[in-house]
Amino acid sequence: MRDQQAVGRVSIQPLLAALDVQEDAARALADGLRTQIEELQSQLREAETRLEHLAITRKTVTALADRLPAQTSGRPARAPWTTPASSLSSTRPSPPPPGP
Template sequence: MNLNPLLQALDLQEDAARALADDLRTQIDTLQTQLREAELRLEHLAITRTTISEAGAAVRAVAQARGVRPAASSVRTSSSPQV
């Protein structure tokens, strides 16, 4: 019995599976990079939100100490974005 055709067919399937696995690894690497970048951006935005909130609280504290009420629109520190 000649097994060469069967072995050749297996070789083709193996090559195709290996190529697919390589392609998927490349896609995963790309997605991991994009995820790291998105997470870093979220971290920076959270730091910015905290900084702005703290600055707004400081402005309100100084204004209160001086007996002045700051305009509501100039010191927004809500935890949700304004639309």
């Protein structure tokens, strides 16, 4: 009688083993995705920081441009703290004379 009962039962061990394999694969995928998310979050933080720096730079440049005198000719206005290139040439030392 006992043999007849064993024949009628199905062993669930292969099913449990297959579930273990699927769980391991799903766990590995989830771990990989978490790693990718962490890397993307880091890249996002870097991009947002860069955007903040660019916004500060734009604000600074705009504020400096507002301080420049208005343009009266077709030439771009020169910042008051810069020196024209023509005045620099007179301050350059002369090249040494050729050797004997």
